[in-house]
Amino acid sequence: MDPVKLRQALDEVFDQALLRHGFVDYMRDYQLVIHRSADPTTRIVPTAMRYLFRHCVQAHCVTTVSACTWRDSLDDRLITYETGVDLDGYVWGVKSQVLYPGATLIADPPTARHWDRHRLP
Numbered sequence: 001m002d003p004v005k006l007r008q009a010l011d012e013v014f015d016q017a018l019l020r021h022g023f024v025d026y027m028r029d030y031q032l033v034i035h036r037s038a039d040p041t042t043r044i045v046p047t048a049m050r051y052l053f054r055h056c057v058q059a060h061c062v063t064t065v066s067a068c069t070w071r072d073s074l075d076d077r078l079i080t081y082e083t084g085v086d087l088d089g090y091v092w093g094v095k096s097q098v099l100y101p102g103a104t105l106i107a108d109p110p111t112a113r114h115w116d117r118h119r120l121p
Contacts, residue, residue: 003107006105007105009051010102010103010105011102012036013032013034013036013049013103014099014102014103015100015102016034016035016036016037016098017034017037017096017097017099018033018034018096018099019034019095019096020032020033021059021061023056023059024052028054028055028056029052029053029054029055029056030052030053030059031050031051031052032053033049033050033051034049034051035047035048035049035096036048036049057111057115064101065090069089069090070090072088072089072090073089073090073092074089075089078090078091078093079092079093080093081093081094081095
């Protein structure tokens with residue numbers, strides 16, 4: 001994909017809700033499933049969007065949840081909203097993460113150059 005178009009696509013989902021991410025079941029491609037919300041006054045219907053990164057050999061995701069919050073959020077009751085809502089810690093049961101501060105597109109990373117040198121003709 002053109003890096004400019006990829007940057008634009010990633011900018012469109014800035015601060016939206018990441019519902020799922022990971023390699024698909026056949027393990028070659030990586031996907032992001034994002035819930036795009038909209039201000040109700042715009043009358044734009046919220047949508048779920050799927051971004052598929054084909055032929056993905058590596059994906060690097062980092063949480064913005066602080067180390068202190070992680071430590072306070074290890075209780076398994078926090079993975080279900082109903083059992084975790086009144087506890088201290090991050091309630092994983094909300095089943096989404098806000099895409100903030102957003103994605104970083106690394107131009108010409110060494111890993112990509114390595115894989116490009118070893119691709120089939």
